[in-house]
Structure formats: C-alpha cells, structure tokens
Amino acid sequence: MSVLNRFGTLIALIVIIAVFAAASPGGFAQIGNLVNITQQMSLLAIVAIGATLVMVLGEFDLSVSAMVSWGGIVAVTLFQAGVGTVPVFAIVLLSCLVIGSGSGVLVARFRVPSFIATLAMGTILGGLTFWLSDGATLFGGMPDGFRDLARGTALGLPVLTWWMIAAGLLIWLVLDRVEYGRRLYAIGGNREAALLAGVPVRRDSVLAFALCAAFAGLVGLLLTARLGSAHPTGGGGFLLQAYAAVFLGMTAFKNGEPNVPGTLVGAAIIAVIANGLTILGVPAFLQDVLTGAIIIAAVLLRRAAGRKSRE
Amino acid sequence: MPADTKLLAVEALSKRFGGVIALDGVDLAIRPGEVHGLVGENGAGKSTLIKCLSGVHRPDGGTMRLDGAPFGPEGPRDAERLGLRVIHQELNLVPGFSAIENIFVGRRYPKRLGLVDRSATARRVRAVAADLSPDLPLDRPIARLTTGQCQLVEILRALISAARLVIMDEPSASLSRGEADRLHDVVRRLRDAGTAVLFVSHRLDEIFALCDRVTVLRNGRTVATDATSAMTRDDLVHLMSGGMAMPGRHRATRPPGPPVLRVDRLPFGRRRAPLSLTVHEGEVVALYGLIGAGRSRLLRTLWGVGEPTADRVTIDGGPLSKSGPAGRIRQGIAFAPEDRRTQGLVMRHSIAANATLPRLDSFRGRSWLPMPSADRVNTFIADLKQRLDVRMGRASDAISTLSGGNQQKLMVGRWTPFPIRLLLLDEPTRGVDVGAKAELHGMMRDLADGGAGVLMASSDLEEVLDIADRILVMADGGIVAELAGAEADGDQVLAALFAAERQEPESRTA
Numbered sequence: 001m002s003v004l005n006r007f008g009t010l011i012a013l014i015v016i017i018a019v020f021a022a023a024s025p026g027g028f029a030q031i032g033n034l035v036n037i038t039q040q041m042s043l044l045a046i047v048a049i050g051a052t053l054v055m056v057l058g059e060f061d062l063s064v065s066a067m068v069s070w071g072g073i074v075a076v077t078l079f080q081a082g083v084g085t086v087p088v089f090a091i092v093l094l095s096c097l098v099i100g101s102g103s104g105v106l107v108a109r110f111r112v113p114s115f116i117a118t119l120a121m122g123t124i125l126g127g128l129t130f131w132l133s134d135g136a137t138l139f140g141g142m143p144d145g146f147r148d149l150a151r152g153t154a155l156g157l158p159v160l161t162w163w164m165i166a167a168g169l170l171i172w173l174v175l176d177r178v179e180y181g182r183r184l185y186a187i188g189g190n191r192e193a194a195l196l197a198g199v200p201v202r203r204d205s206v207l208a209f210a211l212c213a214a215f216a217g218l219v220g221l222l223l224t225a226r227l228g229s230a231h232p233t234g235g236g237g238f239l240l241q242a243y244a245a246v247f248l249g250m251t252a253f254k255n256g257e258p259n260v261p262g263t264l265v266g267a268a269i270i271a272v273i274a275n276g277l278t279i280l281g282v283p284a285f286l287q288d289v290l291t292g293a294i295i296i297a298a299v300l301l302r303r304a305a306g307r308k309s310r311e
Numbered sequence: 312m313p314a315d316t317k318l319l320a321v322e323a324l325s326k327r328f329g330g331v332i333a334l335d336g337v338d339l340a341i342r343p344g345e346v347h348g349l350v351g352e353n354g355a356g357k358s359t360l361i362k363c364l365s366g367v368h369r370p371d372g373g374t375m376r377l378d379g380a381p382f383g384p385e386g387p388r389d390a391e392r393l394g395l396r397v398i399h400q401e402l403n404l405v406p407g408f409s410a411i412e413n414i415f416v417g418r419r420y421p422k423r424l425g426l427v428d429r430s431a432t433a434r435r436v437r438a439v440a441a442d443l444s445p446d447l448p449l450d451r452p453i454a455r456l457t458t459g460q461c462q463l464v465e466i467l468r469a470l471i472s473a474a475r476l477v478i479m480d481e482p483s484a485s486l487s488r489g490e491a492d493r494l495h496d497v498v499r500r501l502r503d504a505g506t507a508v509l510f511v512s513h514r515l516d517e518i519f520a521l522c523d524r525v526t527v528l529r530n531g532r533t534v535a536t537d538a539t540s541a542m543t544r545d546d547l548v549h550l551m552s553g554g555m556a557m558p559g560r561h562r563a564t565r566p567p568g569p570p571v572l573r574v575d576r577l578p579f580g581r582r583r584a585p586l587s588l589t590v591h592e593g594e595v596v597a598l599y600g601l602i603g604a605g606r607s608r609l610l611r612t613l614w615g616v617g618e619p620t621a622d623r624v625t626i627d628g629g630p631l632s633k634s635g636p637a638g639r640i641r642q643g644i645a646f647a648p649e650d651r652r653t654q655g656l657v658m659r660h661s662i663a664a665n666a667t668l669p670r671l672d673s674f675r676g677r678s679w680l681p682m683p684s685a686d687r688v689n690t691f692i693a694d695l696k697q698r699l700d701v702r703m704g705r706a707s708d709a710i711s712t713l714s715g716g717n718q719q720k721l722m723v724g725r726w727t728p729f730p731i732r733l734l735l736l737d738e739p740t741r742g743v744d745v746g747a748k749a750e751l752h753g754m755m756r757d758l759a760d761g762g763a764g765v766l767m768a769s770s771d772l773e774e775v776l777d778i779a780d781r782i783l784v785m786a787d788g789g790i791v792a793e794l795a796g797a798e799a800d801g802d803q804v805l806a807a808l809f810a811a812e813r814q815e816p817e818s819r820t821a
Contacts (some may be wrong), residue, residue: 179681181672189657197669198636
C-alpha cells in the first residue's frame with residue numbers, strides 16, 4: 001500500500017500509457033507520437049509549474065488563463081509597433097511580475113482570500129486584454145527568430161519540450177533545494193509557525209505570486225510564437241487543466257504537498273489521455289468527460305490510500 | 312433535603328496524558344442546589360476535571376456518580392442529556408450568527424409547518440435572557456458583540472433548557488463589573504430553583520460572595536473541600552499553593568550581568584499603561600499571571616509580531632530591529648511560542664525541516680548560494696539529537712512522530728547551537744513529561760549561565776518558583792509585583808496576583 005500511496009499517480013500514468021499502447025500499438029505507441037506528447041503537454045506543464053509555487057503556499061492563482069492571453073496580446077501589439085524580440089520578452093514578463101505581485105500583496109498583506117483576489121485580478125486583466133486587442137485575433141509583425149523559440153527541434157527533442165524541462169528543473173531546484181523553496185513549504189504547512197520562526201512570510205508569498213504570473217506570461221509568449229497569432233481568450237483552457245495537473249501531482253511523491261515532479265506527471269496524464277483518445281477517434285466532448293472522471297478517480301484513490309496508511 | 316445527599320459524587324478520579332499526570336485522585340461532592348466553588352492554581356487539573364465530567368475525556372481511574380448511579384458520559388451530548396451543562400472558558404460561537412441563532416446551534420428549533428418558527432425561537436431566548444441580561448442585543452451578529460456579551464450568550468445557551476448541574480469555567484473572567492453582578496444574580500436564582508452550580512473562578516472575592524462550599528485542587532488532587540464561611544482568603548491561597556517553596560536547584564550560580572533586554576515605559580495592553588522590565592545577563596526571569604494577563608502578548612510584542620515597540624525596547628543597549636522576527640534573530644534573540652502544534656512547528660514536515668527553519672541560512676555549503684547543504688543539516692541534527700537527548704528516528708521522519716516532550720525540546724533547542732543573547736519562552740514546559748521538563752529547565756539555565764538572558768512566561772507556579780531568579784507578576788496587561796525567586800514562596804506570588812485582581816475590577820470592563 002505504501003508504494004501505491006507514494007507513487008500512485010506515477011503508476012496511474014504508466015497504466016494509462018500501457019492501456020493506450022495496447023489499444024493502438026501502431027498509432028499511440030510510436031516513439032514519434034510519444035515525443036509529440038511531450039510537446040503537447042509542455043505549455044500546460046509550464047503554467048502548472050508556476051501554479052505549483054502558489055499551491056505550495058496553500059493558495060490559488062485563478063488569473064493564470066487571463067495572464068497567458070495577456071502575454072500573447074501584449075507581445076503581438078508590441079511587435080506590430082516595431083519592438084524587438086528581447087524587449088518584448090522583457091516587457092511581457094515584467095508586466096506579469098508586477099500584476100502577480102499585485103495579487104500577492106492583496107493576499108499576503110491585506111489577507112484577501114487568494115481565490116477572490118486572483119479571480120478579480122484575472123477579470124481585470126481579461127478586460128484590459130480585450131480592450132488592447134479590440135476582441136480580435138492579432139497576427140503578423142513577428143520576427144522569425146521569435147517564432148523559432150516555439151517550433152522545430154533541438155538535440156532531437158521539440159523546442160517546447162526543452163522549455164518545459166528548463167522550467168521544471170529550475171522550479172524543482174528552487175522548491176526542493178533552495179532556502180526560498182523550503183520557506184514556501186513552511187508557510188504552506190503552518191503560516192503562523194513560519195512567521196514566528198522568522199520567515200518573511202509576506203515577501204516570500206508575494207514573490208511566489210509574481211513568479212506564477214511570470215510563468216503564465218512566458219506561456220503566453222510561447223503560445224503566440226507557436227501559433228503565429230494571439231487571441232484575447234487564447235489562454236482560456238489552461239486554468240482548470242493546470243490545477244488538475246497540480247492536484248494530481250500532489251498525490252505523487254511528497255506527503256500530499258504540491259511538487260514539481262508530481263505536477264509534471266499530472267500534466268503528462270492529462271496530455272496522454274487527450275492524445276490517446278484522439279488517436280482512438282473518441283469525440284472531443286467525450287474526451288472532456290473522461291478526463292474529468294479520471295482526475296476524480298485518481299484523487300479518490302489517493303484519499304483511500306492515505307486513510308489506510310494513517311490507520 | 313438532608314445535607315449529605317449528593318447530586319454528583321466524584322471519587323479518586325485519575326487521568327493521565329502520555330507521561331503527564333493531569334488528575335491524580337480528585338474527590339468532589341456537589342449537593343443538590345448548592346453553588347460549589349472550584350479553585351486551584353493554573354494546571355492544578357480544573358480543566359481536565361471539567362472535561363471528564365462533560366464527557367470530553369474518559370478518566371483512567373476512580374468513580375463518578377450522578378444521583379447515586381454510575382455516571383460516564385460518552386461525550387458532551389451525552390452529558391447534556393444527563394442534565395449537565397458546561398459553559399466553557401473559550402467561546403465556541405459562530406461569528407456571523409446572532410445570539411439567538413447561536414443558542415440554537417445543535418438544538419432543535421421550534422417548528423411550525425415543518426419550518427423553523429423564528430418568532431417562537433426568539434420568544435424562548437428572550438424569556439431566558441430577560442432574567443440574565445435584558446439589554447443583551449440578541450439579533451446582532453456575535454462578531455459585533457464584546458467579549459463579555461459573548462460570554463453571556465454562552466451562558467444563555469447553557470440555560471435555555473433545564474439543567475441539573477451547570478458547570479461554569481471562569482465565566483466572569485471577561486465580564487465587566489455590572490455584567491458579573493448580573494451573572495451572580497443568575498447563579499443565585501439557579502440555586503434557588505434547585506439547580507447545582509460548579510463555579511470555577513480565579514476571583515477569590517467572587518468565590519466567597521457566591522459559593523456555599525469550595526473545593527481546592529493542587530497538582531491534580533483534591534486538597535480540601537469546606538464551607539466558605541469556615542475559611543479565610545489566606546487559607547484558600549495557602550491551600551492552592553501548598554506553601555510551595557523550592558530548593559532552587561536551577562537558580563543562578565553567578566550574579567546577574569549587565570542588562571540584555573530593557574523595556575522602558577512601553578505603552579502596553581488594553582489600557583496602554585506604561586510597562587517596564589529588565590532582563591540581565593545570566594538571569595531567568597518569569598512572567599507569571601492568569602490567562603489573559605498579557606504575558607503571551609508581551610512576548611509576541613518583543614518578538615516583533617504584536618504591538619509596536621515604539622523605540623521603548625533596547626537589546627544590549629541598542630535599538631531593537633524594526634524588521635520583525637528575522638531582525639530579532641539577527642540580534643541574537645530567540646523565541647519559542649506557547650503552542651507548538653499551531654504556532655511552533657509544521658507538524659507534517661520533517662524533523663530536519665523544522666529544526667533548521669529559524670536559522671535556515673546557516674546551513675549553506677557556500678555562503679553566496681542560498682541552498683542548505685545536506686551534510687551540514689545532517690551534522691546539525693545529529694548534534695541536536697545528542698545534545699538534547701531527543702528520542703527520534705531519522706531526520707526525514709515527520710516531527711509529528713515524536714512525543715510532545717521531544718517536540719518541545721527540539722522547538723526550544725533548535726536555537727541553542729547559535730549564539731543567543733535573549734531567549735523568549737512562552738509556556739516552555741506545558742504538556743510535557745517530568746523528564747523533558749527537567750531537561751528544558753537545564754537548557755534554560757545553561758543558556759543563562761552562558762551569558763544569555765531568559766524571559767519566560769509560565770502558568771506553572773511550581774516551575775516559576777523552581778527556576779526563576781526573579782518573578783514578575785502580571786495582571787491585566789501590567790506588571791503588578793516583582794519578587795526575588797530565591798526568596799518567594801507560592802503564597803506570596805498568589806497573594807500578589809489576587810491583590811492586583813481585587814484592586815482593578817473596573818479595568819476589566821470589556
């Protein structure tokens with residue numbers, strides 16, 4: 001039971017892959033398709049890695065979808081005004097850091113529930129994005145160098161996969177090995193105890209929200225580079241899936257706390273299900289139903305295992 | 312009614328929590344229709360006794376009888392069914408509900424056509440409230456009432472249906488003079504109607520004015536039960552303290568050095584009255600007082616998470632850091648809070664994570680890289696384990712797997728490998744066994760002997776007398792007396808405390 005308890009989510013991923021491989025040995029189980037899945041999951045995974053930081057605090061950032069859309073629209077708007085790739089990156093990421101800090105200050109300083117603060121922040125951001133784009137899909141004006149940041153391969157893997165690996169390594173290192181990460185876990189574990197032990201709770205919390213927003217902004221940039229266009233609601237699908245990935249990941253590896261390897265496994269489960277069901281020709285609406293059901297099943301399984309290990 | 316009939320008879324009741332003996336032979340006999348006082352020093356076992364009576368705890372030994380029949384409530388609801396009502400010291404009210412709604416939480420509302428009959432509900436509450444507190448706003452959310460008013464709501468809640476025995480745990484602690492007087496009237500009226508009341512209070516005046524008889528607990532035992540008319544105030548104080556005078560085996564071995572901490576006329580507490588105190592090098596100073604006297608708040612203020620210190624506090628003659636606990640840590644101050652579960656430790660995290668948290672930046676492999684080195688952390692834990700004699704498995708085990716005493720030793724001891732100028736401790740040995748208590752006392756004395764100052768808040772009179780070089784008695788946010796630890800005995804400390812309580816009833820207005 002303890003193995004299932006500890007690696008339950010990873011085992012679930014392996015079982016799901018095995019089932020699809022058996023069902024579709026010629027389509028799903030090809031190396032090319034598996035590599036393709038790593039690319040398909042990459043943007044979701046990066047949003048989820050950012051959300052993991054905030055979840056470690058025991059908080060939510062519900063503005064990540066709006067942040068992705070914002071990043072894309074701001075980027076194209078700037079490109080169309082003749083701004084270069086590097087300044088566009090800097091401006092987009094900086095704006096996300098500032099907005100994320102705003103949410104963080106509301107939560108950490110003014111004790112607004114993060115659910116409400118970030119929902120409001122996301123709504124504001126959605127309005128601004130719509131205003132900036134006039135509600136239209138924006139395209140054109142992007143240099144090739146920008147587009148290449150999200151297409152093609154490098155060292156045998158898709159470029160987007162490399163972005164995911166880099167983001168995952170960085171935040172895994174921060175959460176697992178750096179003092180800042182240890183403090184975030186302490187805050188999430190017992191805010192009062194962390195405060196009384198000298199942890200700068202407000203500053204650390206604000207930074208987590210800022211970083212989460214920056215990762216969402218990065219995804220906005222990469223999504224735009226990938227598609228060659230930006231839509232004012234282009235990030236819409238990321239919110240629920242990102243948190244589903246984090247929740248699935250909390251059941252893996254680490255005493256029920258959010259963690260980067262777990263989040264990656266969670267994102268992989270979501271991507272594998274979508275990919276496998278598509279290859280098997282399952283209609284899109286049924287894919288959603290199955291994805292939701294699998295997430296509930298995974299979490300219930302974990303709770304049952306957790307109860308058993310406590311007894 | 313013959314005088315020897317007993318409504319409630321408790322004999323030789325015992326209860327232990329792990330290695331801690333909370334009750335060790337308590338006898339209590341309550342007659343029908345009497346007001347029976349229960350007094351004792353903090354930690355004497357009053358709360359545990361009440362929890363056994365109300366079914367929260369199961370006693371380990373002894374007997375309880377109600378009307379001669381064995382009495383062993385399965386839980387608070389069962390106790391209530393048997394006619395017991397407990398008015399707890401802590402308030403258990405829903406902040407957004409009105410008094411009326413709170414009173415009916417967990418009860419059956421009067422119904423009309425299957426729906427809650429609000430007007431009948433209100434009528435029932437008002438009928439009871441008219442006697443107790445006619446001007447209590449019954450429709451306003453609890454969140455907007457004063458503490459005293461909330462206390463009255465708790466009392467109303469207990470009295471809304473008929474009871475045989477009402478237990479009141481310090482019901483007047485947060486009441487104003489007028490509210491307390493009215494409470495006393497209600498208690499007398501209950502008695503006249505044949506309901507017995509067990510009245511727990513630290514206000515000795517109240518015990519003498521209200522109670523027919525009084526039982527004194529000390530160290531989990533009943534030391535006396537007698538009619539209040541046959542006792543004096545001094546008798547009672549003496550019974551509570553047991554004439555405790557300690558050998559002082561933990562007393563300072565050297566004269567105190569220069570001041571480490573100096574608090575100079577800091578506006579503090581509800582009355583913003585100036586508070587001054589000094590802690591010298593090599594000294595253990597105890598803050599003793601009743602619950603709510605402001606001890607914890609004072610320590611938290613010194614630690615940078617309470618009230619502003621407004622340049623009224625100096626450490627080693629210099630100004631106190633302005634940047635909260637982190638700044639205090641840099642100045643060599645350390646703090647162990649009152650409740651290790653909710654304030655001190657992250658229970659589901661590892662021993663290593665908890666032990667290293669306050670000085671997390673001290674374990675770097677390279678000083679410029681903010682990453683704790685696993686080797687240095689392991690060495691630190693191994694050293695702590697040996698130094699503090701902690702019974703533990705691996706450093707990666709959750710700290711919740713340790714006993715309370717070992718958790719406490721780690722929470723305090725995790726500071727000790729670093730240079731400490733001033734150690735602030737809030738109830739350092741609450742709920743730990745005798746062995747751990749002695750080790751914690753040894754740790755405090757070692758630090759003091761090494762040149763640190765120790766300021767400890769404690770509700771445990773024995774501990775205070777045992778280890779403190781000086782005892783500061785706190786009441787209502789102020790220091791009301793200072794006694795030399797080597798000369799003080801329990802009678803003096805309690806007398807100073809109760810004298811202050813008597814002098815300042817007006818200041819308690821909520």
